[in-house]
Structure formats: structure tokens, C-alpha cells
Amino acid sequence: MVNSLFEEKLGSNEFLVTTEIGPPKGVDISEMVHHIDLLKEKVDAINVTDHQSSMMRFPSVGGCFLIKERGGEPILQMTCRDRNRLALQADLLLAYSRGITNVLCLTGDCVDVGDHKEAKPVFDLDSVQLLKMIRTMESGTDVAGNALKGVPKFCLGASVHPEADFIDPQLVKFEKKVTAGAQFFQTQGIFDLVSLRRFMQFASPFNVKILAGIIVLASARMARYMNDNVPGIIVSQAIIDELTNAEKGKGLQKGIEIAARFVKTIKEEKLCHGVHIMAVGSERIVPDILEAAQVSGAHR
Amino acid sequence: MIIAQPKPLEETRRMITPYQRVLIVGCGTCMTVCDAGGEHEVSYLRNALQVAQARSGNGTHTFSEYTLKRQCDSEFLNLLADKVGDVDAILSLGCGIGVQAIAEHFPDIPVLPGVNTSFMGMAKEWGVWDERCAACGDCRLEETAGICPITRCTKGILNGPCAGTKNGKCEANKDADCAWVLIYKRLERLGQLDKMRRYYPPRNFRTIPRPKRLVSKVNINTGGDNG
Numbered sequence: 235m236v237n238s239l240f241e242e243k244l245g246s247n248e249f250l251v252t253t254e255i256g257p258p259k260g261v262d263i264s265e266m267v268h269h270i271d272l273l274k275e276k277v278d279a280i281n282v283t284d285h286q287s288s289m290m291r292f293p294s295v296g297g298c299f300l301i302k303e304r305g306g307e308p309i310l311q312m313t314c315r316d317r318n319r320l321a322l323q324a325d326l327l328l329a330y331s332r333g334i335t336n337v338l339c340l341t342g343d344c345v346d347v348g349d350h351k352e353a354k355p356v357f358d359l360d361s362v363q364l365l366k367m368i369r370t371m372e373s374g375t376d377v378a379g380n381a382l383k384g385v386p387k388f389c390l391g392a393s394v395h396p397e398a399d400f401i402d403p404q405l406v407k408f409e410k411k412v413t414a415g416a417q418f419f420q421t422q423g424i425f426d427l428v429s430l431r432r433f434m435q436f437a438s439p440f441n442v443k444i445l446a447g448i449i450v451l452a453s454a455r456m457a458r459y460m461n462d463n464v465p466g467i468i469v470s471q472a473i474i475d476e477l478t479n480a481e482k483g484k485g486l487q488k489g490i491e492i493a494a495r496f497v498k499t500i501k502e503e504k505l506c507h508g509v510h511i512m513a514v515g516s517e518r519i520v521p522d523i524l525e526a527a528q529v530s531g532a533h534r
Numbered sequence: 535m536i537i538a539q540p541k542p543l544e545e546t547r548r549m550i551t552p553y554q555r556v557l558i559v560g561c562g563t564c565m566t567v568c569d570a571g572g573e574h575e576v577s578y579l580r581n582a583l584q585v586a587q588a589r590s591g592n593g594t595h596t597f598s599e600y601t602l603k604r605q606c607d608s609e610f611l612n613l614l615a616d617k618v619g620d621v622d623a624i625l626s627l628g629c630g631i632g633v634q635a636i637a638e639h640f641p642d643i644p645v646l647p648g649v650n651t652s653f654m655g656m657a658k659e660w661g662v663w664d665e666r667c668a669a670c671g672d673c674r675l676e677e678t679a680g681i682c683p684i685t686r687c688t689k690g691i692l693n694g695p696c697a698g699t700k701n702g703k704c705e706a707n708k709d710a711d712c713a714w715v716l717i718y719k720r721l722e723r724l725g726q727l728d729k730m731r732r733y734y735p736p737r738n739f740r741t742i743p744r745p746k747r748l749v750s751k752v753n754i755n756t757g758g759d760n761g
Contacts, residue, residue, distance in 0.1 A: 315689075341691060355688075361696075362694070400718075404695065406694055466698045
């Protein structure tokens with residue numbers, strides 16, 4: 235039995251496209267609503283980030299409510315950074331009760347990289363334990379073994395980092411996530427298709443769907459900033475050079491072009507099962523990327 | 535051993551403000567080794583407080599000093615009995631345990647902490663100490679090749695590295711090694727990578743109830759096993 239439209243698509247041979255939106259820092263949700271309406275019919279599902287980069291924001295589950303209300307397909311991002319096992323389970327029950335059944339299970343960035351550096355990091359669970367805990371809930375008990383009144387069912391995803399400079403322990407963890415119950419993976423930003431090809435050789439035998447993470451870069455400066463400050467991001471020199479050589483004032487356009495090229499190549503060469511586009515604050519340009527990559531609308 | 539750092543002088547000056555006669559008490563064990571509160575630091579702090587007082591022009595405090603072999607044992611604290619008769623406060627340069635031990639031993643005298651107790655660690659090189667144990671009460675070092683992920687991974691996670699590691703370093707601190715990269719490499723070296731592939735369930739925080747108490751099972755009359 236499938237629990238969501240997205241899960242149904244995971245079971246097909248469709249080339250999948252997901253994207254993500256970052257909720258606002260505050261209660262003005264108008265821009266988020268605008269992005270939801272702009273994207274909901276152009277992609278298979280929309281992630282809502284969970285205090286991305288440890289910056290306090292409107293909650294991910296709240297963003298997912300809005301997507302659901304507006305007829306879109308949400309993926310709830312859940313990190314272990316801010317909630318212990320009680321709070322994580324409670325939020326999952328809430329999400330399920332409102333029809334939110336796609337969950338991306340993440341450990342979460344360190345508090346130190348965010349805007350509330352003095353907060354107490356929780357990390358009661360890690361991403362593998364979170365996956366396993368949710369599967370336990372689906373079997374009818376909470377993680378402490380008490381019976382649940384009404385049992386939820388989810389479609390679970392996780393992340394993987396194919397471009398890690400020391401990949402071996404990441405691959406071990408990938409395998410543990412699959413065993414713990416992950417059905418799909420959205421990768422960290424891919425900036426070099428060689429590493430994606432290599433990773434897919436490893437990942438192909440597993441019965442999971444891999445969506446390559448595409449981060450849209452608006453300038454060489456942004457690329458360098460991400461290399462220096464964003465956990466796990468390694469933008470290749472070739473991409474930085476391409477952005478540096480872009481015509482003045484046309485950085486974002488170049489970024490769209492690069493992202494579209496990656497999407498197109500990944501789709502044409504069937505490198506993996508789909509893409510996850512992260513526009514990091516420029517959600518409005520996602521349709522342009524899809525159009526340039528010729529994946530917009532036609533296949534869905 | 536326990537690692538601590540001296541408190542900023544201004545904070546110490548604020549703490550002692552209400553008290554005229556202050557006894558500064560050092561600790562001869564961990565605090566001496568980590569340069570935070572041994573005999574040398576007691577003397578240095580006394581001088582610094584006196585100089586600051588002279589400069590400020592309101593000389594209200596008088597200081598005395600003494601360094602115990604250990605502040606956390608009452609047998610040593612007895613040595614303070616004849617030194618505290620006329621003091622208004624004790625400024626302890628012991629770790630948080632020393633401060634509390636003195637407070638219990640002398641219930642009528644205010645005790646002030648002169649250091650910030652930081653962690654349990656080991657000397658990495660001269661003047662550098664690294665945290666190595668969180669006293670979590672549930673030691674996993676057999677599973678992790680003798681490298682503690684609870685203290686050495688910023689997130690204290692149990693099932694492998696997060697995706698934030700770069701160049702083998704931690705996402706939170708580019709100078710710190712990623713514990714899970716170290717664990718992986720050492721398990722590989724020991725031929726024990728199967729330990730990395732195992733699933734480790736969430737930690738049981740009931741193993742670390744606070745406050746902790748350890749009761750030795752050794753019979754002091756007959757000897758026997760400890761635990």
C-alpha cells in the first residue's frame with residue numbers, strides 16, 4: 235500500500251523532480267505561499283526545510299500544512315537537532331494526522347553554524363535511529379514500546395553525500411539508512427557528475443530511489459562562501475571558474491544554466507532516478523531551471 | 535583528569551565584592567596540572583587582585599592563601615579548619631567538586647568558584663588539553679575502536695559520520711578531527727569494520743541519572759573485588 239502520491243511515483247519509472255522551500259523567519263507566509271503555488275504543479279514533491287543551517291524559522295511542519303492545503307505534495311524535513319524522541323514522535327503524529335506522510339530524516343546541522351549558537355543541541359537520536367524509530371511507530375508502538383492509538387504510516391527518505399572527500403564511512407551510513415527503512419535519498423549538492431556516477435555504481439543494487447541534489451549558485455562568491463561555511467558542500471573549481479567568467483550581472487542566469495545542464499544530463503543519461511533542486515532562497519527560479527532542462531510539465 | 539580555566543579577573547573581583555577577608559584555596563591535583571588553580575595560580579591571582587584593588591583605589595579586601603593536596607577529600611579539607619576562622623569567604627580554585635566539597639565542609643562560610651570547570655581530558659601537548667570522556671555512564675569505546683563519539687563528535691551520534699564532514703574535519707570546528715572518520719580508519723586498521731556496520735540504538739539516558747553515586751563493593755576489612 236502506498237501512503238502518498240509521491241510514494242506511488244517512487245514505485246514508477248518516472249524521472250522524479252523535487253525541490254525545497256525555506257519557510258520565513260517570522261509570520262509573514264505570503265512569499266512561501268507564493269512559492270508553493272508556483273512550484274506545486276511543476277514538481278513531484280516539495281520539501282520544507284527544518285531550520286536550515288540551524289537558522290530559526292517558521293516550522294517545517296507548518297510549511298507542509300500549507301503545501302497540503304494548497305494541493306501540493308509535501309516532504310517534511312525532520313532533523314534531530316532540536317527535539318528529543320518524545321517531541322519527534324509527537325510532531326510525526328501531528329504531521330500524519332494532517333496527511334503529511336513523506337518524511338526526510340536528517341541528523342541536522344550543528345547549532346554552531348546557525349544564528350542561535352548558544353542554544354542546547356539535542357541530538358537525542360541520529361538520522362539512522364530516527365528512520366528506525368518511525369518504522370517502529372508503524373508497527374504500532376512508540377519507541378519506548380507503548381501501544382499507539384491509531385498507527386501512522388510514512389514514506390521515508392534520507393540524505394547521502396556522494397561527494398564527501400572520504401566517502402567510505404558515508405557509504406556505510408547510506409547502507410545503514412537503507413536497512414533502517416529509507417525508501418528514497420536526496421543527495422547533498424552534486425557539483426561533479428563523476429562522483430554521482432561512482433556513487434550510483436555503489437547504490438544501484440539497493441532497492442531505493444536516488445534523487446541527485448542540485449544547488450543553484452548565483453555567483454562565484456556564493457560558491458566560495460558555501461565551500462567555506464556550509465557543512466558538506468564542496469563546489470568544484472570548474473563550476474567556480476564558470477561562474478567567475480559569467481557576464482557581469484548575469485551570475486544567477488549562469489547558475490540557472492549550470493543547474494539546468496546538470497538536470498538535463500542526469501535525466502538523459504539516466505544517472506539516477508531524479509533530481510532534488512535546492513535554490514536556497516531563490517525558489518522563484520526553479521521553474522526556469524526545469525524549463526531550461528526540458529523536464530517541466532511534460533512528464534507529469 | 536579534570537580540566538578548568540581561571541575565571542576572568544573582573545568576574546572574580548565582582549564575586550568577592552561583599553567580602554573583606556578572602557581565603558584563596560588552591561588544589562594540588564588536576565587544577566595544578568592544567569595550570570588553572572594550583573599553588574602558582576593562587577599566588578598569581580592574589581597578586582592580580584591586590585594590584586587591581588590598588589589601582590581602583592578602594593582597598594577593601596585582605597587576602598590569605600593556601601593550597602590543599604586535594605579539595606575533593608574531606609581528610610584534606612580538615613587542614614583548612616585553622617585557616618578559615620576569621621575569613622568572610624573562601625575563593626576556591628578547585629574544580630566544581632572542590633568548591634562544593636568546601637561548601638559542605640564549612641557550611642557557615644560562603645565559597646566562591648575561582649575557575650570554570652570545563653571537561654575531563656588529557657594533555658595533547660604542553661599547555662593543550664583535549665576532552666576525551668563525558669562520564670556518560672555507558673561506555674561504548676569497545677564498539678568505536680577506543681575513540682569516544684559522545685565527546686569527540688559535536689553531535690555525539692552513534693551510527694557514523696554526518697554529511698557535514700570536510701577534509702576529515704568537523705562541520706562545527708575546522709580544527710577538530712571528525713570523530714567518525716577517526717573511528718572508521720581505526721576500525722579498518724583493526725579489521726573490525728563490521729562494528730561500523732552495526733545499528734546502534736538510541737542512547738539510554740537512564741544510565742546517567744543525576745546526581746550519580748558510585749558505591750565501592752570493596753570490603754575494607756576483608757578485601758575482595760571492586761564491582
